[in-house]
Amino acid sequence: MKVFKFGGASLESIERIRQVGQIVQSFPDEKLLIVISAMAKTTNELEKVAENFYLRKKEIAAQLLFNIEQGHLRVAEGLLGTTEHPVFQQLQQFFTEAEWTLGEKPMRTYDYYYDQLVSLGELLSTAIVSAYFNTIGLNNEWLDVRDVFRTDDNFRDANIDWVYTQKQVTEKVVPLFNKTNIVITQGFIGSTDQNESVTLGREGSDYSAAVFANMLDAESQTIWKDVEGLKNADPKLFPNTVNIPEISYAEVIEMAYYGAQVIHPKTIKPLQNKQIPLLVKCFLDKNLPGTVIREEADTRKLPPIIVLKKNQVLLTITSKDYSFITEDKISDIYEIFHGLKIKINLMQNGAINFSCCIDNNPEKIELLIKTLHQQFKISYNEGLELLTVRYYQPAMLEELSNGHQVMLEQRSGSTIQRLWKK
Numbered sequence: 001m002k003v004f005k006f007g008g009a010s011l012e013s014i015e016r017i018r019q020v021g022q023i024v025q026s027f028p029d030e031k032l033l034i035v036i037s038a039m040a041k042t043t044n045e046l047e048k049v050a051e052n053f054y055l056r057k058k059e060i061a062a063q064l065l066f067n068i069e070q071g072h073l074r075v076a077e078g079l080l081g082t083t084e085h086p087v088f089q090q091l092q093q094f095f096t097e098a099e100w101t102l103g104e105k106p107m108r109t110y111d112y113y114y115d116q117l118v119s120l121g122e123l124l125s126t127a128i129v130s131a132y133f134n135t136i137g138l139n140n141e142w143l144d145v146r147d148v149f150r151t152d153d154n155f156r157d158a159n160i161d162w163v164y165t166q167k168q169v170t171e172k173v174v175p176l177f178n179k180t181n182i183v184i185t186q187g188f189i190g191s192t193d194q195n196e197s198v199t200l201g202r203e204g205s206d207y208s209a210a211v212f213a214n215m216l217d218a219e220s221q222t223i224w225k226d227v228e229g230l231k232n233a234d235p236k237l238f239p240n241t242v243n244i245p246e247i248s249y250a251e252v253i254e255m256a257y258y259g260a261q262v263i264h265p266k267t268i269k270p271l272q273n274k275q276i277p278l279l280v281k282c283f284l285d286k287n288l289p290g291t292v293i294r295e296e297a298d299t300r301k302l303p304p305i306i307v308l309k310k311n312q313v314l315l316t317i318t319s320k321d322y323s324f325i326t327e328d329k330i331s332d333i334y335e336i337f338h339g340l341k342i343k344i345n346l347m348q349n350g351a352i353n354f355s356c357c358i359d360n361n362p363e364k365i366e367l368l369i370k371t372l373h374q375q376f377k378i379s380y381n382e383g384l385e386l387l388t389v390r391y392y393q394p395a396m397l398e399e400l401s402n403g404h405q406v407m408l409e410q411r412s413g414s415t416i417q418r419l420w421k422k
């Protein structure tokens with residue numbers, strides 16, 4: 001059995017969905033569990049629906065939802081060539097449920113409503129792709145992953161109950177493969193024990209696929225992307241990138257940790273635990289070699305790996321009374337960051353100050369400053385970028401840094417990080 005994951009970019013248009021169909025047709029004798037994300041930027045649009053609903057701008061929310069509905073109905077009709085197919089009733093049912101949510105008075109947390117609304121994207125895309133596949137001879141079963149992935153109620157970043165979910169996979173998913181070779185299901189979403197929809201964190205479909213691969217003991221997981229494979233930098237940000245034919249799990253975990261937005265950071269662990277290789281392949285040309293990610297790979301063959309995190313803020317936290325920033329103070333500072341779920345991307349401390357670089361999230365930063373302000377003086381600088389280079393060569397580093405004012409730098413072994421202003 002193989003696990004495939006198709007992300008939003010591969011479902012961006014009718015043509016691309018047809019291309020996905022051709023890729024799957026080229027694996028005629030395989031058992032495939034296919035995890036699918038929401039089409040194109042649907043998740044971003046649904047986030048706007050949730051925001052407007054919670055701000056009680058119900059008409060705007062309803063209009064945005066209507067636009068999403070029209071877009072999906074057009075794609076479904078384009079692929080199926082009719083509006084008479086039963087999938088239109090299934091889509092209608094999903095929209096009706098979302099409209100019911102919009103009709104409620106928000107009594108629970110924003111994150112709860114976010115998940116009830118944003119989970120719609122994957123339900124719609126999988127229903128359409130499943131119906132289309134059946135019409136082109138790719139007989140498949142559509143699976144509602146919320147009947148399988150049980151999580152806690154940490155809405156927007158729910159944690160999977162591995163024991164219960166494994167039982168569901170064994171009892172509900174494995175038998176489906178006696179009926180069919182292809183099972184299509186949603187990435188990114190799951191359900192609590194109260195049957196409330198949850199999401200697993202943005203871009204979490206790679207992780208969903210890895211959970212399935214682990215629990216089904218798959219021979220491999222393939223993530224189909226719009227790039228030729230995993231490259232040494234984001235080709236949208238840097239010219240002259242090179243493809244990496246093979247790389248270790250450990251190296252990819254590092255890349256994801258430093259902010260490479262190509263594979264979700266939680267994806268590697270479930271695969272590493274069962275030694276399942278992760279393949280990154282290009283849906284635009286499936287004959288390109290792509291990348292194999294596995295336990296053993298020779299790091300000596302790796303090119304310099306570059307990760308750029310934009311929209312960073314440098315916070316400098318200084319003790320008000322000139323007392324030293326000692327372990328107890330650092331521990332207080334960390335507790336505050338942890339409480340607000342703010343990740344520190346880089347940190348450095350001096351005698352009376354502690355500097356750190358974080359993502360620019362204005363609401364969280366406002367709360368953070370308010371809390372820290374009781375004990376410390378705070379200054380901050382925004383509009384920064386954090387560059388990380390592994391296996392760097394001095395000349396290329398200087399070339400990359402040209403024209404930037406470096407605010408903070410850290411080197412360790414083969415890795416260098418520079419926080420800079422343009």
Ligand SMILES: Nc1ncnc2c1ncn2[C@@H]1O[C@H](COP(=O)(O)OP(=O)(O)O)[C@@H](O)[C@H]1O
Pocket residue numbers: 006007008009010037203224225226227229230231232233234235236260261262
């Ligand atoms: N090191 C990298 N190698 C390849 N692609 C990268 C890298 N870092 C960032 N990317 C970006 O990841 C994009 C593909 O991922 P993503 O857009 O999340 O796909 P999907 O949502 O379809 O799964 C590419 O278009 C590319 O711009």
Ligand SMILES: N[C@@H](CC(=O)OP(=O)(O)O)C(=O)O
Pocket residue numbers: 006007008009037038043044121187188201202203204205206
């Ligand atoms: N649709 C979700 C989950 C996801 O993983 O999407 P993608 O595979 O397109 O990154 C998101 O946009 O966050």
